[in-house]
Amino acid sequence: MAVDSADSVKSVKAVTDRKYKYGFTTDIEADLAPVGLNEEIIHFISQKKGEPSWLLDWRLQAYRLWITLKEPHHWARLTYPPINYQGYSYYAAPRQSSDAPKSLDEVDPKLLETYNKLGIPLEEQAILSGVQAGLQGNAIAVDAVFDSVSVATTYKKNLDAMGVIFCSISEAVHQYPELVQRYLGSVVPYTDNFFATLNSAVFTDGSFVYVPQGLHCPMELSTYFRINEKNTGQFERTLIIADKNASVSYLEGCTAPQRDENQLHAAVVELVALDGAEIKYSTVQNWYPGDEEGRGGIYNFVTKRGACRGRNSRISWTQVETGSAITWKYPSCILQGDQSTGEFYSVAITNHYQQADTGTKMIHIGRNTKSRIISKGIAAGHSNSTYRGLVRVLPRAEGARNYTQCDSLLIGDRCGAHTVPYIEARHPSIRVEHEATTGKISDEQIFYCKQRCLSHEEAVALIVNGFCREVMQNLPMEFAVEAQKLIGISLEGSVG
Amino acid sequence: MTCIEIRDLHACIDGRPILKGVTLSLSVGEVHAIMGPNGAGKSTLSHLIAGRPGYEVTSGTIRYDGRDLLAMTPEERACTGIFLAFQYPVEIPGVSTATFLKTAVNAQRRFRGKTEIDAMQFSKLIKEKAEKLGMNNDMLRRSLNVGFSGGEKKRNEILQMAMLEPRFAMLDETDSGLDIDSLKIVASGVNALRSAERAFLVITHYQRLLEYIVPDYVHVLAEGRIVCSGNKELALELEAGGYAPFTTHACHAS
Numbered sequence A: 001m002a003v004d005s006a007d008s009v010k011s012v013k014a015v016t017d018r019k020y021k022y023g024f025t026t027d028i029e030a031d032l033a034p035v036g037l038n039e040e041i042i043h044f045i046s047q048k049k050g051e052p053s054w055l056l057d058w059r060l061q062a063y064r065l066w067i068t069l070k071e072p073h074h075w076a077r078l079t080y081p082p083i084n085y086q087g088y089s090y091y092a093a094p095r096q097s098s099d100a101p102k103s104l105d106e107v108d109p110k111l112l113e114t115y116n117k118l119g120i121p122l123e124e125q126a127i128l129s130g131v132q133a134g135l136q137g138n139a140i141a142v143d144a145v146f147d148s149v150s151v152a153t154t155y156k157k158n159l160d161a162m163g164v165i166f167c168s169i170s171e172a173v174h175q176y177p178e179l180v181q182r183y184l185g186s187v188v189p190y191t192d193n194f195f196a197t198l199n200s201a202v203f204t205d206g207s208f209v210y211v212p213q214g215l216h217c218p219m220e221l222s223t224y225f226r227i228n229e230k231n232t233g234q235f236e237r238t239l240i241i242a243d244k245n246a247s248v249s250y251l252e253g254c255t256a257p258q259r260d261e262n263q264l265h266a267a268v269v270e271l272v273a274l275d276g277a278e279i280k281y282s283t284v285q286n287w288y289p290g291d292e293e294g295r296g297g298i299y300n301f302v303t304k305r306g307a308c309r310g311r312n313s314r315i316s317w318t319q320v321e322t323g324s325a326i327t328w329k330y331p332s333c334i335l336q337g338d339q340s341t342g343e344f345y346s347v348a349i350t351n352h353y354q355q356a357d358t359g360t361k362m363i364h365i366g367r368n369t370k371s372r373i374i375s376k377g378i379a380a381g382h383s384n385s386t387y388r389g390l391v392r393v394l395p396r397a398e399g400a401r402n403y404t405q406c407d408s409l410l411i412g413d414r415c416g417a418h419t420v421p422y423i424e425a426r427h428p429s430i431r432v433e434h435e436a437t438t439g440k441i442s443d444e445q446i447f448y449c450k451q452r453c454l455s456h457e458e459a460v461a462l463i464v465n466g467f468c469r470e471v472m473q474n475l476p477m478e479f480a481v482e483a484q485k486l487i488g489i490s491l492e493g494s495v496g
Numbered sequence B: 001m002t003c004i005e006i007r008d009l010h011a012c013i014d015g016r017p018i019l020k021g022v023t024l025s026l027s028v029g030e031v032h033a034i035m036g037p038n039g040a041g042k043s044t045l046s047h048l049i050a051g052r053p054g055y056e057v058t059s060g061t062i063r064y065d066g067r068d069l070l071a072m073t074p075e076e077r078a079c080t081g082i083f084l085a086f087q088y089p090v091e092i093p094g095v096s097t098a099t100f101l102k103t104a105v106n107a108q109r110r111f112r113g114k115t116e117i118d119a120m121q122f123s124k125l126i127k128e129k130a131e132k133l134g135m136n137n138d139m140l141r142r143s144l145n146v147g148f149s150g151g152e153k154k155r156n157e158i159l160q161m162a163m164l165e166p167r168f169a170m171l172d173e174t175d176s177g178l179d180i181d182s183l184k185i186v187a188s189g190v191n192a193l194r195s196a197e198r199a200f201l202v203i204t205h206y207q208r209l210l211e212y213i214v215p216d217y218v219h220v221l222a223e224g225r226i227v228c229s230g231n232k233e234l235a236l237e238l239e240a241g242g243y244a245p246f247t248t249h250a251c252h253a254s
Helices: A007-019 A039-048 A053-066 A109-117 A156-162 A169-175 A177-183 A194-202 A443-451 A456-467 A477-490 B042-050 B074-079 B097-111 B119-132 B137-141 B150-164 B180-193 B208-212 B233-241 B244-248
Strands: A030-032 A092-094 A140-146 A149-153 A165-168 A207-211 A220-226 A237-242 A247-255 A262-265 A268-273 A278-285 A297-308 A314-321 A326-329 A332-335 A341-350 A355-364 A370-379 A384-393 A401-410 A416-425 A431-440 B002-013 B016-027 B031-035 B055-064 B082-085 B092-096 B168-172 B199-203 B217-222 B225-230
Touching: A039 A053, A039 A194, A053 A194, A140 A156, A140 A165, A149 A165, A156 A165, A165 A169, A169 A177, A169 A207, A169 A237, A177 A237, A194 A268, A194 A297, A207 A220, A207 A247, A237 A247, A237 A278, A268 A278, A268 A314, A278 A297, A278 A477, A297 A314, A297 A341, A314 A326, A314 A355, A314 A477, A332 A341, A332 A370, A341 A355, A341 A384, A341 A477, A355 A370, A370 A384, A370 A416, A370 A456, A384 A401, A401 A416, A401 A456, A416 A431, A443 A456, A443 B074, A443 B092, A456 A477, A456 B092, A456 B097, B002 B042, B002 B199, B016 B042, B016 B055, B016 B199, B016 B225, B031 B042, B031 B233, B042 B055, B042 B074, B042 B082, B042 B168, B042 B199, B074 B082, B074 B097, B082 B150, B092 B097, B097 B119, B097 B137, B097 B150, B119 B137, B119 B150, B150 B180, B180 B208, B217 B233, B225 B233, B233 B244
Parallel strands: A140 A220, A207 A237, A220 A247, A237 A268, A247 A278, A262 A297, A268 A297, A278 A314, A297 A326, A297 A332, A314 A341, A326 A355, A332 A355, A341 A370, A355 A384, A370 A401, A384 A416, A401 A431, B031 B199, B031 B217, B082 B168, B168 B199
Antiparallel strands: A030 A092, A140 A149, A165 A207, B002 B016, B002 B055, B217 B225
16 A cells, blocks of 8 residues: 655645545455456355355345346436446455454454444443443444454344344354345345345345344444445345334444545345334444545445334334445335334435435335434535435325425535425325425524634534434434534535 | 724725724723614624624724734634624524533633533533523523524523623624513623623613613714714713714714
């Protein structure tokens, strides 16, 4: 790596790094699959993981379908050059790490250091150790995914003792094959869409959670995704199952080094909530967004979907999207069970040349199902932020209700905010509400804040945080503080 | 000790002259009132001192504790102790008064090289000061100025002043839209802050406010200039005779 060139280069880098503080790379030897994608690569991945043949077959089916599919370009409000899918390596793993996560003592210290630098503690604290950094913080169990593999999962023993399964999906394939086989692809089938199909063919790791009947998982579970290697794609697969009357809160965080090339991230997340179960899924997405000229950054094409299979089940998505050059993401709920509830709370911030096309789908199938959508889009610089959402009420969904609120905030006059709601209602008894606003930060607000000692950037961060409050208050406390700071950082240099 | 010294200040908005030679000097420990008809330039003067963009100073100077005020950014002016209680305070949805003030107080402390105030300490302090202004906890938790009545907004401005402890405080028609009870509360809030270390500039249309905040000096601003200065008696004279005499010929008050 060209770190030791001229001093001026270093100082320039220091300045740019300040804005994206997770832009460093970890110098660690990696096992890489050869660049490109074909059936051999899929055999290679499956072999590396020692997978059973049903899974290899599933991957191959997906791959064979995928090569016949076209990338969806026609409907999202996104423009980017064609992606060369043969230009990526589809497997990267830190060397010496076998696929199965080891105990923490055996994890490469360089990796532990990386996560430390990212502020993700992989050391297990005594569970009852109370106050940390001024917060009444409960311990959080973390699954750390580095490039294509899970490198560590913390608090496994404590969770095991309660009957909660929390491990990497690779491990789950071996340890709990019947659960994986029953639920994998049951919410997002491999035929679902171009990126989900690609993911099904090449996914390498991700997290697996199963919460048994009647249990409220007492810890926050989280996965922290890190892309490190150059020219790799990250294709993780997460599967969370809450059995009858179980509940779990799950957090997801992501960062990547600062690179000039665009890296590809195409994840699939599937949630299954049975009768009376509740899943709360929160994301703070901070992939590298590219520089001020729009060079580099992650292409983030993600399929996230939850199935409220049981009566009175509930799935709640909360996302704070600040990173990525391109975000294409619609965390959705299939409200199958009667009286089930789906929620989507979203903050999407774009700056410079970032583009986000994000929203949700609420599919009302069961009777008296409810959904609530609160979306806050903030666009600055030359960026574009689009809310795209579908509320579909099927004929059986008597008494279904939806409330949607989409607010957009523009900073400056070169950005765009767009709201594209689709509503399909096929039952006369339902109630669907949609409210949308678009506003700007006014000069009066900025002057008022400056008269109260705030700098321009502090003023913008404060006003934007206020604008997002309804969404932010749904984040677990530990995340909310970070997310608030992140909003300020994302908007640096976005003088209106 | 002189706090603010304005000399022959001329300023325009969109090329239109508003201030046409204002000269005014305030020392710490003093309360000055500026009165005058609508459109005289009273609010312009206070906003210009606070650093609002959109004004062009064509000539003249403002010294603030010996510094060139016009060279300072709005936030520098605020951090060094210039405060403006707005006539129309803006709304900031989703940001509570308490959060807003904590952010402001900490920004000021950082500027002055002090450590940030801790949450418990802040909460105690703001409750204490709010109580004196008849503001309850609920008001501190509500979004800043959103859905506040006129009286609540003005009290909130005074609360902010009390928290930021300015060196030079300007009140821009703080009495407008206030009923008599709110007026008394606001005035006593201001009086409690009068000190030998602080100067006040009270802008008002009416003499009524000055019954409660008794000024040391009264100035009449008309047609972009201070046309007359006097003591508090001048306000009474204005109340009786209106501004007309001051806009047409010279002032006879002492």
